[in-house]
Amino acid sequence: MDRKTATIQDVARVAGVSTATVSRTLSKPSVVAKSTREAVLDAVAETGYRVNATASNLRRQRTGTVIVLLPNLANPFFSQILAGLASVLTPAQFGMLIADTQSGPDPEERLRHYLTSGQADGLILLDGTLSPEALAIPGRPPVVLACEWLGQDLPSVRVENEKGAALAVGHLARLGHRRIGHVTGPRGNVLTETRLEGFRSALGNLGLPLREDWVVEGDFSMDSGAAAGRAWLTMQDRPTALFLSSDEMAVGFLGEVQRAGVLVPEDVSIVGFDNIEIAQHLSPGLTTIRQPRTQIGVRAAELLLAMIETGSLTGPSELIEVEFIRRGSAARPPHEV
Amino acid sequence: MDRKTATIQDVARVAGVSTATVSRTLSKPSVVAKSTREAVLDAVAETGYRVNATASNLRRQRTGTVIVLLPNLANPFFSQILAGLASVLTPAQFGMLIADTQSGPDPEERLRHYLTSGQADGLILLDGTLSPEALAIPGRPPVVLACEWLGQDLPSVRVENEKGAALAVGHLARLGHRRIGHVTGPRGNVLTETRLEGFRSALGNLGLPLREDWVVEGDFSMDSGAAAGRAWLTMQDRPTALFLSSDEMAVGFLGEVQRAGVLVPEDVSIVGFDNIEIAQHLSPGLTTIRQPRTQIGVRAAELLLAMIETGSLTGPSELIEVEFIRRGSAARPPHEV
DNA sequence: ACAAAGAATGTAATCGTTTACAAGAGCGAA
DNA sequence: TTCGCTCTTGTAAACGATTACATTCTTTGT
Missing domain, CATH: 1.10.260.40 (lambda repressor-like DNA-binding domains)
Structure with missing residues (x-):
């Protein structure tokens, strides 16, 4: 039967x-x-x-799916955001189609593809490297940007990136550091630029020097953090502290310099950004700026659902607070010679 | 127009x-x-x-979706498996519905729900804690178990867990360790039991003592690794080396004992399991057993697609090789007093 | 007593494909 | 010529729901 x-x-x-x-x-x-x-x-x-959801969706001219587009599926930073998204979308009977922009050749082409494919009722974009023009597609579904943002008028969920940078620099300055460097994310990424800008203006406000040779470009990955560590090791005139634009990079940096015999925080202080799970398990614990990632996911999903509901392409943006987390990786600078 | x-x-x-x-x-x-x-x-x-995928799916009596059920979305271990899955499913026009078993109250109930909901053409299960009975549902879609396995006859993709444990113990023994402990995953998990069994028999084969008080239960998480670290610190009679059932736990253990002033590998050697990205970025680098996670995802997806294609509920199982990765976290035991 | 409004339900078109079946065309063999 | 192939293409019936519109039955006001 x-x-x-x-x-x-x-x-x-x-x-x-x-x-x-x-x-x-x-x-x-x-x-x-x-x-x-x-x-x-x-x-x-x-x-x-x-x-039967398929039949229902066909008749109601919807797909019951939202696409989540992120730079790199293998990056643990996103998994908690995904968890937040799922916690809202699943009860609302929406499935999440997860895709990454980096696995293929042309990320913007992929985005365009998803926007025109009609496979989804909405899209959540976690990659801020893409240019705003890619979203200028007539008849596209609603889009919410999470973590990153392209134009001013697009609905987004973001965190106080500038303030986070200022907190990091302020902490280091208060510890006595005057020679502070920065490891950025990939150039062109909105997060990178905003945090860099926050770094710059914080230095300015505190009357500290901004040395361009102490600003090293990374790409948020551990590998690039390790590369930054090697770069720091070879500098003749080193900063005594660094603010790194992601915890992943901080992990890579920390391991690299520690294996070279450098003591952290005695020889160099570091502050990360994100507060990923491992930050508290490192030795020393990583001082960092916390982003509430689950909450980012939750709010982004709620925003998108509201837009789908009303059929609107615009919506409010949301700014989520960051929090300074003090651990052991930043301390007073080494004694001046 | x-x-x-x-x-x-x-x-x-x-x-x-x-x-x-x-x-x-x-x-x-x-x-x-x-x-x-x-x-x-x-x-x-x-x-x-x-x-229009919805119409096509309706007519073809499929959903174009496979459900991926994992213990915990926020665990970075799974993200690369997801990437592997996506690389196969996306070209085949299948979407992935990702859900975790732990966020809700009753994991088995969730599994049952997904199996009966008819929302998907197949299911990939990454959680081996669930009991086999939960799969005994008439008319359920095909299921592939990845990483874990419940019954013998269910199609699965798994790695050589026993061999991995043997490789770890063998390496430690060859370095001269005779006092080797183990940190397990959660009891009841298939991975846990198999690796523990591999650990036990490896010790036996090598003529080394098995001390039950050196076997500490964890749950694969960094936190539980840190707890194991605290346990190790308080032991009066300590093992000189530990094999930990996951890299995450090894990270937690390492950080905990290092913060207590213990030197690794001088005071204690550790070997992990998984080879997650961070393993190479720690100081010291984490000696571990590599599981090719992307490949696990790829093969699981291929297996499932074949079953969906043929409408079969059974299929072959696949055993994927592990590889020993030597880094700096295991060395000769401290000089005997 | 009867018209009108309201409440509850049924009828049937529709969403956009896929595919079993039928049918037409072209061609070689008997 | 006629039969039986093969090769293409068209016709139309599904797939399983939703919903505008029609219909029936009550109820109420005058």
């Missing part, structure tokens, strides 16, 4: 009503009579009926 | 053929005449037609 899953027809037959009534009972219970409603619900229970 | 996306009807009209021919051109090009095929493809290009 249970061979095939029951359809709405089966329920209608068992309940002795039309399919329309069954459908109404399930979507707008208030419009059907109490007795009918009960009969239908009994029939649903008896047959084990579950609505 | 571009108001609504073009349908197959529009293409048919432009190309001067029937919708059936358009459909065939797109799915089985070989059966249509060359000239017709070209006319259709021109019309497709002209109209910007893209097949």
Whole structure:
């Protein structure tokens, strides 16, 4: 009997009503009579009926899917954001289609593809490297930018990046550092630029020198952090402290210089950004700026659902607070010679 | 004109053929005449037609979705497996619905839900804690177990866990360790048990003592690794080396004991399992057993697609090789007193 | 008593594909 | 010529829901 899953027809037959009534009972219970409603619900229970999402979506001209586009699936930074997204989208009966922009050849082309494919009712974009023009597509579904943002008017969820940089620099300055360097993310990335700008203006406000040779370009990855570590090791005139634009890079930097015999924080202080899980498990613990990643995901999903609901392409943006987390990787500078 | 996306009807009209021919051109090009095929493809290009996946899925009685069920989305260990899965499923026009078992109250209930919901054509299960009975559901879609396995007869992709444990212990023994401990995953997990079994028999084969008080239970997380570190610190009679069932735990252990002033590998040697990205960036670098995670994802997806294709509920299992990675966290034991 | 409004339900079109089946065209063999 | 192939293409019926519109049955005001 249970061979095939029951359809709405089966329920209608068992309940002795039309399919329309069954459908109404399930979507707008208030419009059907109490007795009918009960009969239908009994029939649903008896047959084990579950609505066929594909058919429903076809008829309602929606897909029940949102696409989440991120730079790199293998980056642990995103997993908690995904968890936040899922916690909102799943109860709302939306599936998440997860795709990364970096695995293919042309990231913007991929974005365009997803926007025109009609495969999804909305898109959440976690990659700020893409240019705003890629979103200028007529008839595209609503988009929410999380963590990053392209134009001013696009709905987004972002964190106080400039303030985070200022907190990091302020902490180092308060410890007595006057020679502070920075390891950036990839150039062109909005996060990179904003944090760099925050770094610059914080230095300025504190009357500290900005040395361009102490600003090293990275790409948020551990490998690039390790490369920055090697660069620092070979500098003749080194900064005594560094602010790194991501914890991943801080991890790479830390390991690299430690393996070279450098003591942290005795010889050099470092401050990261993100507060990924490992930050507290390093030795020394990594001083950093916390981003509430689950919350970013939650808010982005809520924003997008609201837009899908109303069919609007615009919406509010949200700014999420960062928090300074003090651990052991930043201390007073080595004694001046 | 571009108001609504073009349908197959529009293409048919432009190309001067029937919708059936358009459909065939797109799915089985070989059966249509060359000239017709070209006319259709021109019309497709002209109209910007893209097949409506929802309609296609409805007609073909599939969902175009596979569910990936993992213990915890926020665990970086899984992200590369996801990347591997995506690299196979995306080209095959399947979306991935990602869900975790731990966020809700009853994991087995969630699994049951997904199996009966008919929301997916298949399921990939990355959580070996669930009991086999949960899969005994008539009419369920095909399931592939990745990393873990419940019954013998279910198709799965797994790695040589016992051998990995043996490699770890063998390496430590060769370095001269005779007092070797183990930090396990959560009890009841298949991975945990298999690696523990591998650990036990390796010790036996090498004629080394098995001390139950040197076997500490963890749960694969960094936190539990740190807890194991604290446990080790308080032991009166300590092992000189530990094999930890996951790199995450090794990271937690390492940080904890280092912060207590212990030197690794001078005072204690450790070997992890997984070779997650950070392993090479720690100081010292983490000696570990590599699991090719992307490959695990790729093979699991391929297996599942084959089962979906043939409508079969059974299939082959695959055993993937592990590799010993020597880094700096394991060395000769401290000089005997 | 009857018209009008309201409540509950049924009828049937529709969403955009895929595909079983039918049918037409062309061709060689008997 | 006629039959039986093969090769292409078209016709039309699904797939399983939702919903505008029509219909029936009550109820209420005058």
